[in-house]
Amino acid sequence: MHEEDESQCPILLAMTTQTVYRSKTEVFRRKDGVPVPVSLNAAPLSDDAGAEGVVISFQDFSEIKNYQDEIQRLAYQDTLTGLPNRRVLDERLALALGMSDRHDRCLALMFLDLDHFKAVNDTYGHDAGDQLLKEIARRISTCVRKTDTVVRMGGDEFIILLQEVAGPESAERVAAKILEVVAEPVVLTEGKARVGVSIGIAIAEGQTVTPEQLMEQADSAMYEAKRAGKNQYYVWG
Missing domain, CATH: 3.30.450.20 (PAS domain)
Structure with a gap:
């Protein structure tokens, strides 16, 4: 030395x-x-x-x-699906909105709620429901880029943050792909199950908007998709 x-x-x-x-x-x-x-x-x-x-x-x-690493991991990860959790979404959404506002770029927030998920739990049990959620989480993740964020909010609700998109049409293409992959039957230990998904899409185009406002817009758009017949997407505004 x-x-x-x-x-x-x-x-x-x-x-x-x-x-x-x-x-x-x-x-x-x-x-x-x-x-x-x-x-x-x-x-x-x-x-x-x-x-x-x-x-x-x-x-x-x-x-x-x-042990410390596991505690840190659990703080940012959904224990069932392995997806990031709400805490990760809050951090990334705030950052993405700041970038959108400064550079006048579009981002999209998508609120997803599975259709007919309760029927799976009622028919096959909660273990089968958990199995289905893990498979749906995997399928949704294949529809987005590595730079995007897929989050499980709890229950059968998911949120997707598309950090940079050309416009609403880009988010709609992703939504259409998700509708397609979610509609495929899921093979469970107890049998096959099918669910759909209602998707609400909110777009931020560089204007000043809070994370809470964008979440509310995406949530409201999802309920519009439900009211229109389910298993479809609706773009806010």
């Missing part, structure tokens, strides 16, 4: 400055190269003559780190 590197070593600084160094972000590596997160303490060791060295203690932090 070069002298300049030694001067920056926090463990050596613990001895020279006579202060305790504590860290929970250190990483050791096993012989096979696997990283191991550790918590580390370095305390100066001295006698009447002055500094003599450093006492170092460390503890495998893997279990705690894994």
Whole structure:
């Protein structure tokens, strides 16, 4: 180790400055190269003559780190489908609206509510309903770009944020594709099931609009699609 590197070593600084160094972000590596997160303490060791060295203690932090990572993951993920949750949507929608307003670009927010989902639960049970929701979530995700966000709001409701679209027609094409893939039968353990989806679409075109207002527009548009006969999309405004 070069002298300049030694001067920056926090463990050596613990001895020279006579202060305790504590860290929970250190990483050791096993012989096979696997990283191991550790918590580390370095305390100066001295006698009447002055500094003599450093006492170092460390503890495998893997279990705690894994637990913390899992808590962080659950805070942003729907536990049933693995999709992002409402918290992720709120953050990304606020950012996307700011970009839309500054650069005069369109974005679309789509509110999806499954049609006849209750019949699946009533016929096959809630486990089958959960199985169907996971499959529908997978199908919806195949209809959008990697830059878009598909969120499960809870129950049989989903929201899609299309961060940049050419106009309403682009969102309508996505909606039409979703209608097609959702309509395909879902093979469940208990049998086959079919559901539809009503989709409400709200467009922001660079104007000042709040996330709450856009959500309300998409939600209202979805109910218009329901009233018009279900299994279709409706564009707000």
